[in-house]
Amino acid sequence: MGIFKLSIKFTFLLFFFGCFANCKKQQKNIEIKEAILIQKKDTIPSFPNYLTKDYVLGKFDYTKNDDFMLVPESLSNKKIYVRTAVLDAFLKMEIEAKKENIHLTIISGTRNFEHQKRIWNYKWNEKYKNTPTEKRALKILEYSSMPSSSRHHWGTDIDLNNLNNAYFSSGKGLKEYNWLLKNASKFGFYQPYTSKENGRTGYHEEKWHWSYLPLSKIYLDYYNQQITYKDINDFEGAEFAKEIDIIKNYVNGISVELNK
Numbered sequence: 001m002g003i004f005k006l007s008i009k010f011t012f013l014l015f016f017f018g019c020f021a022n023c024k025k026q027q028k029n030i031e032i033k034e035a036i037l038i039q040k041k042d043t044i045p046s047f048p049n050y051l052t053k054d055y056v057l058g059k060f061d062y063t064k065n066d067d068f069m070l071v072p073e074s075l076s077n078k079k080i081y082v083r084t085a086v087l088d089a090f091l092k093m094e095i096e097a098k099k100e101n102i103h104l105t106i107i108s109g110t111r112n113f114e115h116q117k118r119i120w121n122y123k124w125n126e127k128y129k130n131t132p133t134e135k136r137a138l139k140i141l142e143y144s145s146m147p148s149s150s151r152h153h154w155g156t157d158i159d160l161n162n163l164n165n166a167y168f169s170s171g172k173g174l175k176e177y178n179w180l181l182k183n184a185s186k187f188g189f190y191q192p193y194t195s196k197e198n199g200r201t202g203y204h205e206e207k208w209h210w211s212y213l214p215l216s217k218i219y220l221d222y223y224n225q226q227i228t229y230k231d232i233n234d235f236e237g238a239e240f241a242k243e244i245d246i247i248k249n250y251v252n253g254i255s256v257e258l259n260k
Contacts, residue, residue: 100179160209193205
């Protein structure tokens, strides 16, 4: 009888410690799974409340949006709006540039869907009307975006001084461009469309186009998560967007620095 009791006691202890060890293992697994879930949650970017599909597609009135400001006449060649944070950064950059006798003027800023549509449709129906249809979109895309795919929709991107690469290749223009290459990043600005020699896809190089990365990176992330080819429509040649793979090759055809 004593041996029987001892056997029961031993069996109970084995069961207890076995269960205890197994429970600890299960608890550990639960903790690991929870940690993974928390980590995954932390990696999902949180976007500003105002950020919508219509916003990144350029389908809103920026002139009536409190987050946009009119660029001072002394620093622009026409009526131009950009986001307030972008203008603040540009003004700081312009002050520093002046110290080295560099003058920066914004010649293009925010363009909404309708504005970009007018540019695109003019080139489709007039400027390149004799170009075969299957090649026309690619011709326009050398320097102009399809509506709903332009960074200018966001109010983060600006064109400076001249819309001709040759201007920035010598003399005054070269001095301005070299200054921007050296200093613009200190104020959050980067050139999205650099040389294509290293395999960048999309638009040709644009030495005049500078993007305010602290905001444009957020908007691009949102665009890539939310926008599909069903959202890119209502303009001449829109049916070629998917065939050309506009989102991959053009919206994301940007400088490596903007992908960091």
